[in-house]
Amino acid sequence: MQHISPTELHSLLQEQDTAPFLLDVREPHEFEYCHIEGSHLIPMQQIPNQLTILPKHDLIITICHHGMRSQQVAQFLEQNDFKHLVNLTGGVHAWALSVDNDMPTY
Secondary structure, eight states, X not given: OEEEOHHHHHHHHHHOSSOOEEEEXXXXXXXXXXXXXXXXXOOGGGGGGOGGGSOTTSOEEEEOSSSHHHXXXXXXXXXXXXXXXXXXXXXXXXXXXXXXXXXXXX
């Protein structure tokens, strides 16, 4: 699994014609409080039952609050034959600090 910094992800989202699948694995109340625009919420515990809706052949960026849950999800997806996985280092907290200063933190 690879890792990407918030600033690298921001650049990727600005440059790429086809956006990666942004998979936010936090809980709904966390997602409602703040999230990266364009991200899809599937809480960590629901991932095993949602594998068929994930784009197996596209780039998936896993996201959580600080990057730990999303890393676990990325590892699980790798074990289930997903190949193009990148974890957001520092999660939405790091995104708020380095990319989107208007995003609330918790």
